[in-house]
Amino acid sequence: MNFGTRMREKMWFCVWVLFLFGSCCGRFVVEKNSLKVTSPDALKGVYECAIGNFGIPQYGGTMVGFVAYPKSNRKACKSFDEFDISYKSKPGGFPTFLLVDRGDCYFTTKAWNSQKAGAAAIIVVDDKEEPLITMDMPEEDSGRGDILPNISIPSALINQSFGDRLKKSLENGDMVNVNLDWRESLPHPDDRVEYEFWTNSNDECGPKCDGQIDFVKAFKGVAQIMEKKGYTQFTPHYITWYCPEVFTLSKQCKSQCINHGRYCAPDPEQDFSIGYDGRDVVIQNLRQVCLFKVANESGKPWLWWDYVSDFSIRCPMKDKKYTKECAEDVIKSLGVDLKKINDCIGDPEADEDNPILKAEQDAQIGKDSRGDVTILPTLLINNRQYRGKLDKSAVLKAICAGFLEKTEPAVCLTEDIQTNECLENNGGCWRDQVANVTACKDTFRGRLCECPIVNGVKFVGDGYTHCEASGSGRCEINNGGCWKESRDGLSFSACSDNESNGCKCPSGFKGDGVHACEDVNECKEKTACQCRDCRCKNTWGSYECSCRGDLLYMEKHDTCISKNASKEISWSFLWVIFLGLAAAGVGGYAVYKYRIRSYMDSEIRAIMAQYMPLDNQGEAPTNHIHHPDI
């Protein structure tokens, strides 16, 4: 290969790309998150920063830390090891966000050096006053391409004037606390996330292509589960370019385009004389779109993930298997209708539009808040461009952040992305240690304090200081948080299924019903068993009352009566009268009347007065009346 030709082709390539993007409406949207300064007071407020296209932004979450500005190596172009500086936070300390200046080296180099020094995030200060830009990774993979996959801290770019204010404050010795917030970086309007992946079937473009296919393989499982359950609607997309009309008949356009220059892709090796050509890539791309379309029509859109990963494994360019035959074998083994796919691909030689690729080109142009798709690969979540590393858990986190809160699928709450903030101090949430019930829920958004549902019983409360079981069945769980005790085979509980009653000590007990209910000593407190002939004995939760001699205790009326008279309360009173009559003897009516009055004590008289009309109703009741119903 002649170096000169190669250079010329590269030049031509650049001109072409410039032509396509420079002339068209290229609109790139800078995706942002917010940076909230919480101290010092003079700087308090919410500022904007731009999310870098590498590292792992914490979509849906926040990060708290304090800002440090290095004394030397302020551009972070060298390793901080050389300066013997470390920004590792001590246990329990705030993480460090390293403030560095733009310039002299790649953004990725700065991020890598900061990460190695222990910083939890990097904040780059722009070196000129301009609107925020997106920090990207270097185009050519020469040099430090190997560090890209290892950058895991989030990065943010701030403008020069805000950077200067931060620096000034730090110079004054202020502790600058900030909160990086990505919660509003993605729209999250409803319970379904729509996402698109703009990709390419080319597998020989270095780390970028490797990154794409590695991502598809790693994300496939999760993607398919979410798609099958209807949580997401995924659409793959492929960028194509068109050949400027003046070049349509050139050798370059013929080798890179199909349908007479309408749909082109760059040569995989950027060398027209070897290996596969751009047109091979376009046709494979088209086959992948068509596979998606056919699979989607048969209700199985997720087959795209299988096809793309199988194809990359079975038909790689390096083994010279990037062919129609190999692709068709993969399609057949997935059981997708090959004829429909070939109909969809159509004739690449035809001088006419291919409706599928035409639609793909139209979709490249951004609309509303979405910019044009110009970077490959690009992930769009809820119509916003994802920034950051194409890493399984980082992307999952971002997709999860696209659900309306509390509608996210279980996969968003799995170990993969959870941080287990509930382990320490129960995340500051309510907990019932006895029942082993907690309000702490660890999610990708960070921990939530939310009263749980345990075995179908709903807990209600603020989630922080209290949660209470509610509804029927609430007494099943930890006795509804109420007091409960058993002694000698007797059990008492302060819980009732009617939650509006709260915890209430049962009768015979007094207390708050939650922590304690104490036995009421009915004998001492003279609330029962107070009749003259009664003998009172307190028991746990109740009391026993007996009467002297042959007399029987009547609990309801707290009185003792003769044993024979005990069948029925109303009858017993008749018996009392009868006995009275007997005792009165056979004396005259006046004598009887006098005797019965003296026989009956005033209490019985009072009781009887409630039940039957006695003579002398006009008499005022005596002062000894008490209410025996306990």
Ligand SMILES: *[C@@H]1O[C@H](CO)[C@@H](O)[C@H](O)[C@H]1NC(C)=O
């Ligand atoms: C710089 O950023 C701050 C905070 O986001 C903003 O208030 C300010 O207007 C920006 N300045 C310029 C010149 O864009």
Ligand SMILES: *[C@@H]1O[C@H](CO)[C@@H](O)[C@H](O)[C@H]1NC(C)=O
């Ligand atoms: C990046 O990470 C990989 C795997 O963890 C490791 O093997 C490699 O050495 C790392 N690269 C650098 C530059 O640290």
Ligand SMILES: *[C@@H]1O[C@H](CO)[C@@H](O)[C@H](O)[C@H]1NC(C)=O
């Ligand atoms: C896939 O199918 C769904 C439902 O049938 C439809 O709404 C969606 O537009 C289809 N997607 C594409 C890219 O054809």
Ligand SMILES: *[C@@H]1O[C@H](CO)[C@@H](O)[C@H](O)[C@H]1NC(C)=O
């Ligand atoms: C509490 O419940 C969790 C899961 O629900 C379980 O993993 C843990 O072992 C339980 N702890 C105790 C002390 O029972």
Ligand SMILES: *[C@@H]1O[C@H](CO)[C@@H](O)[C@H](O)[C@H]1NC(C)=O
């Ligand atoms: C629960 O108790 C309250 C008053 O204590 C009562 O108004 C309500 O009707 C009861 N509810 C049920 C379902 O019994």
